[in-house]
Structure formats: structure tokens, C-alpha cells
Amino acid sequence: MKYEWIDEYCLCKKGTVKDFKVEWDAIRYLIGGKMFAMQGGDKEKKAIITLKCDPLFGQSLREQYQHIVAGYYMNKEHWNSVYLDGDVPDDVLKQMIDMSYELILGKLSKKVIKDIMEENS
Template identity: 50%
Template sequence: MDKEKLQEICERLPGITHDYQVDWQADRYHVGGKMFAMLGGDAERKPIITLKCEPNRAVELRETYNSIVPGYYMNKTHWNSLYLESDLSIDIFENLIVHSYNLVFEKLTKKAQKEIVAE
């Protein structure tokens, strides 16, 4: 999977902000000040995207796909990491990015949600 394509998907979502975490060498994407995606690498610098995921779905995905593992350097219950160098389809990446975004968006205050939607 192409890193630039994943960045495009993240940047299309409403109300996102982006920063670069130098210490982790990772691009981070936030909505309402809360992170929903991180593009970086694992301990061996293999490219990954780490995404928030509903816990039961997270386990199911890990059992189904070898390229989806518990979130690297994150809470293993609520985050998954997907290897970019894998046979995962663009649809899987896109669906899981949107799922992550929605989980974070839904936890924002109603006021923050309305402001984001109004942008």
C-alpha cells in the first residue's frame, strides 16, 4: 500500500489535523484533538498504519489477516497496526481508517461534532 494514498484518505475526512511526531518518525492524524491514525514504522522500521478499532472487531481482524497485528506502541485492546507491505486491499485500509475516525469522532462532545460538521 502506498503511504501517500493512505494520507489522502485521512486528509479527506472532515475536521482533521495532521502533525509529525519527530521522536517516533510518524505522521499523526487527529479529529477534535484526538488521534485516530498514525503512519510510521514498527521496531524494525517496517511501514505500518496504526488505527483505533472496536475491541471485538480488532481481535477478529487479527485472526483473519496476518498483516493486522495489535497496535504497535499503543493500547493493544483498542488499536491495530496494518502493515503497508501486505496483500490487504485498499478497501480494507480505507474502511478501517473511516472506522477509526468514526470511533474517535463519536467520543467528541456534541458541540465539537457540530463544529466539525459545519466546516
């Protein structure tokens, strides 16, 4: 796989928990019990990572990169999937992971956010 750093990068984010969803055959990265990234495959088993994005930013990325598509099996407006055999630059993918993490974190309660940010401080 081209993006060997994805697992470590997702797990370095405060409060991230990783699990494996058998029914989806996918690894999920969660914050406060909510998924911000999912790594699995499409119907042809091609490796993808699915991330939440600001809708306008996500649309712009899909227009710019052929290996970024509307979220596979997700809300097409808010989620994007990146083919991991593609040519999306590392910095763009990291920016997408960061945005997804921040968007999900921002939806959590103030108490949960506070607990996450104080964890291992």
C-alpha cells in the same frame, strides 16, 4: 509504498489535521485534537499505520490477515497496526480508517462535533 492513497484519504475526512510527531518519527491524523491514525514504523522501521477499531472487529481482522497486528505501542485491545508492505485489501484498510475516525469523533463533545461538521459546509 503500496497504499499511496492513505494520506489523501485520511485528510479528506472532515476536520482532519495532520502533524508530525518527531519523538515517534510518525505522521498523525487528528480530529478535534485526538489521534485517529498514525503512520510510522515498527522497531525494524517497517512501515505501519495504526488505527482504532472495535475490539471484536479488530481481533477478527488480526485472525484473518497476517499483516494486521495488535496496535504497536498502543492499547492492544482497541488499536491495530497494519503493515503497509502487506496484502490487506484497500477496502478493508479504508473500512478500518473510517471506523477509527468515527470512534474518535464519537468521543468528542457535541459542540466540537457540531463545529467540525459545520466547518467548510
